[in-house]
Amino acid sequence: MSRTIKAAAIRSSAPSGDDAVARTVRELIADVRARGDEAVRELSARFDHWEPESFRLSEAQLAEIMNSLDPQVIEDIKTVQANVRRFAEAQRDSMREIEIESEPGVFLGHRHVPIQSVGAYVPGGRYPLTASAHMTVVTAKAAGVPRVVACTPPIHGAIPAATVAAMHLAGADEIHILGGVQAIAAMSVGTETMTPVDMLAGPGNAYVAEAKRQLFGEVGIDLFAGPTEILVIADDTADPFIAAVDLLSQAEHGPDSPAVLVTTSERVATAVQRHIEEILPGLRTGDIAGPAWRDHGQVILADDLDEAYRIADAFAYEHVQVLTGNPREALDRMHAYGALFLGEGTCVSYGDKVIGTNHVLPTRGAARYTGGLWVGMYLRTVTYQEVRDPKLSAALGELCGRAARVELFEGHARSGDVRAAKYAGAPLAWTDHYAGADLA
Numbered sequence: 509m510s511r512t513i514k515a516a517a518i519r520s521s522a523p524s525g526d527d528a529v530a531r532t533v534r535e536l537i538a539d540v541r542a543r544g545d546e547a548v549r550e551l552s553a554r555f556d557h558w559e560p561e562s563f564r565l566s567e568a569q570l571a572e573i574m575n576s577l578d579p580q581v582i583e584d585i586k587t588v589q590a591n592v593r594r595f596a597e598a599q600r601d602s603m604r605e606i607e608i609e610s611e612p613g614v615f616l617g618h619r620h621v622p623i624q625s626v627g628a629y630v631p632g633g634r635y636p637l638t639a640s641a642h643m644t645v646v647t648a649k650a651a652g653v654p655r656v657v658a659c660t661p662p663i664h665g666a667i668p669a670a671t672v673a674a675m676h677l678a679g680a681d682e683i684h685i686l687g688g689v690q691a692i693a694a695m696s697v698g699t700e701t702m703t704p705v706d707m708l709a710g711p712g713n714a715y716v717a718e719a720k721r722q723l724f725g726e727v728g729i730d731l732f733a734g735p736t737e738i739l740v741i742a743d744d745t746a747d748p749f750i751a752a753v754d755l756l757s758q759a760e761h762g763p764d765s766p767a768v769l770v771t772t773s774e775r776v777a778t779a780v781q782r783h784i785e786e787i788l789p790g791l792r793t794g795d796i797a798g799p800a801w802r803d804h805g806q807v808i809l810a811d812d813l814d815e816a817y818r819i820a821d822a823f824a825y826e827h828v829q830v831l832t833g834n835p836r837e838a839l840d841r842m843h844a845y846g847a848l849f850l851g852e853g854t855c856v857s858y859g860d861k862v863i864g865t866n867h868v869l870p871t872r873g874a875a876r877y878t879g880g881l882w883v884g885m886y887l888r889t890v891t892y893q894e895v896r897d898p899k900l901s902a903a904l905g906e907l908c909g910r911a912a913r914v915e916l917f918e919g920h921a922r923s924g925d926v927r928a929a930k931y932a933g934a935p936l937a938w939t940d941h942y943a944g945a946d947l948a
């Protein structure tokens with residue numbers, strides 16, 4: 509029976525659609541819908557103190573930003589984007605297009621067709637999330653999306669140069685310095701200066717995630733990728749200092765980012781908590797990670813690893829780091845997570861920043877029903893069919909006629925009837941259209 513040693517003061521919950529954030533977001537979307545660019549301008553000024561002549565960057569501005577950056581930053585962006593692209597392309601190439609001949613003369617197939625326009629949201633209210641540009645834009649381009657509109661907010665009134673460079677190098681077709689609900693709404697419903705997109709992708713804070721949730725249907729969305737979460741599973745072999753550092757790595761995302769330790773070792777539980785208190789005062793973002801750990805941090809003592817995996821599955825967290833003697837075991841034992849980080853050699857920060865898997869991952873329980881962003885989310889798997897053998901079409905027509913009439917669909921039934929009549933001379937009760945036709 510597990511024992512909670514440190515409980516969360518506040519529990520994070522899935523968005524309900526009727527809380528304060530949801531109400532604010534509803535009003536902001538309605539405003540952008542009603543007043544277009546005028547509303548976008550006002551909201552950008554209100555929330556981000558950002559009132560440029562144009563939110564969209566010009567070619568000249570892009571060139572200036574690229575030239576302003578340290579060449580090492582550009583080089584690193586290119587290296588990471590190559591890692592993200594390599595994995596995304598391998599995933600894309602694993603998606604087979606198929607065509608089967610289900611019966612002689614009957615062909616059924618599916619193809620993967622890129623979505624035609626995508627809005628890539630790259631968060632940045634608190635800090636520049638440059639890596640989210642790799643994850644959203646590089647992956648969309650690997651899928652073959654022809655139009656990628658990338659939006660990111662200004663940071664403290666300035667353009668986030670490295671993020672813009674990452675968007676540009678990733679192949680974004682339009683880059684706008686615009687954040688929050690106003691960006692999500694503008695890309696979804698369109699304004700005088702923004703042509704709407706077909707799908708939104710990318711993470712964001714609670715406002716951004718809620719805006720995507722409310723606009724889903726009108727546009728496609730990738731997934732619910734809200735405030736970051738981390739859960740560490742540790743047995744007695746784990747290094748508690750590494751566990752503590754890694755828990756805080758995600759707690760620094762925001763005061764609403766939960767960090768949970770599930771361990772089978774009382775020694776590890778105690779040591780991790782001590783190390784966290786030691787590390788926090790020296791962490792530049794300790795003013796965020798501290799409250800996150802205080803209000804959302806949990807330490808749970810499990811009887812054994814079986815129970816630890818069960819507890820971790822129940823959390824269905826975005827990131828699960830496995831610091832145990834046999835970390836690969838988690839691949840078979842766990843079911844609900846956004847991404848697994850197996851062993852001490854890797855960590856969530858590698859996934860966030862450099863290694864090549866996608867860091868846009870499900871939060872707040874969404875891992876129960878979806879994985880993270882990947883190239884397949886930008887592709888629509890669409891089917892087609894063709895019947896080349898008239899005899900088989902006639903047989904299908906008779907079957908269709910009977911099946912449709914069971915459901916009282918007379919119009920559907922007749923589409924089957926006419927083929928049975930035209931190709932096999934079947935008698936028709938409701939028309940003499942084919943009577944006497946040459947059926948050779």
Ligand SMILES: NC(=O)c1ccc[n+]([C@@H]2O[C@H](COP(=O)([O-])OP(=O)(O)OC[C@H]3O[C@@H](n4cnc5c(N)ncnc54)[C@H](O)[C@@H]3O)[C@@H](O)[C@H]2O)c1
Binds near residue numbers: 635640732736
């Ligand atoms: N799940 C994932 O895959 C994933 C990946 C990366 C980042 N994240 C999350 O993204 C988030 C980034 O958050 P952020 O805030 O730094 O950037 P953000 O870009 O998501 O949000 C900034 C915007 O929020 C809007 N905003 C701020 N306060 C508001 C208010 N009171 N009302 C209406 N709008 C308001 C502003 O317009 C601002 O432009 C973090 O929570 C992080 O954990 C999640």
Ligand SMILES: N[C@H](CO)Cc1c[nH]c[nH+]1
Binds near residue numbers: 637
């Ligand atoms: N942990 C975030 C959600 O996976 C992604 C990220 C990017 N940069 C830093 N962190």
Ligand SMILES: [Zn+2]
Binds near residue numbers: 758860
């Ligand atoms: Zn992170």
